[in-house]
Amino acid sequence: MKPDLTLPSSELTETKTESSRRGFLGVAAAGLAGVLIAPGVRLIEIAQAAPKASASAISAGASSKVRWGMLIDSGKCASGCNDCVTACSTENGLSGGTGTTDSQWIRKIEIKEVRTGKIQSLPMMCQHCAEPPCVDVCPTGASFKRADGIVLVDKHTCIGCRYCMMACPYKARSFVHAPQNNQKPDVPRGMGTVEACTLCVHKVDRGEQPACVSACSAAGHGAILFGDLNNPESDISKRVASYPTRQIRENLNLNTGVRYSGI
Incomplete structure (x- = not known):
């Protein structure tokens, strides 16, 4: 089934069929709430007693004065270009x-303007919502939002229930099906957990740009701008203030950290 990426006011719809890589649970979320995960323990009981301290500890270095975000210029994003996807991987x-068991934190999609037939290519990843549905439904507190707006998953407390995957309107999360070998020291991954774009938080915390942004710039495209949305003097804030930008599924009022221009 095609993901609903409709933009109501301009009637944009996605034309590229995305295969389901997520392995969603084959039951409704309401039914999952009562599933036993251990003798006498139900997900609903975990949700009611979910500890929040772990997420707070992980985001201790982030500041609420900053709101990291991206601005993607669809006019500079060429169809068939996958430089950002390759850099992320x-x-x-x-x-x-x-494939169905591969994690892909960023993917290219195409959207079509219904009235004109115009097709545009866009990178799609976790939108780092200010009001993230994935955080709302997580029964253990593993999905959380840092003070600076970056949405992450704490692999130590993720139980792989995949509630967050079903809640995400962008199909931006993947489930790790296989054991992980030769991992990157800055990017811990684990079988049986959920993962998604982190905005390369390990690089951001060192004052660097996310890998996709650097790759797009190095290739001469310059389609992705990264920066602090809270700082009126930042390049991204000036662009957002000066030119029309959109949010995918903006009707959901999630206040996404990823914005698009030219759509």
Whole structure:
């Protein structure tokens, strides 16, 4: 089934069918709430007693004065170009495959303007929402948002229930099906957990740009701008203030950290 990426006011719909890589649970979320994960223990009981301290500890170095975000210029994003996808896979130790068991933190999609037939190519990843549905439904607190707006998964407390995958309107999360070998020191991954784009948080915390942004710039495209949305003097804030930008599924009022221009 095609992901619903409709943009109501301009009637944009996705034209590229995305194969389901997620391995969603074959039951409704309401039914999952009562599933036994251990003798006498149910997911609903875990949710009611979910500890929040772990997420707070992980995000201790982040500041609420900053809101990291991206601005993607669809006019500069060429159809068939996968430089950002390749850079993400290389940086984070992903296979680069698109099979049902492969993790893909960023993917290219195409959207079509229904009235004109115009087709545009866009990178799609975790949108780092200010009001992330994945965080709301996580029963253990493993999905969390840092003070600076970056949405992450704590692999130590993720139980692989995949509630967050079903809640994400962008199909941006993947489930790790196989044991992980030769991992990158800065990007811990684990079988049986959920993962998604981290905005290369390990690089951001060192004052560097995410890998996809650097790759797009190095290739001469310059389609992705990264920066602090809270700083009115930052390049991204000036662009957002000066030119029309959109959010994918903006009707959901999630206040995404990833914005698009030219759509």
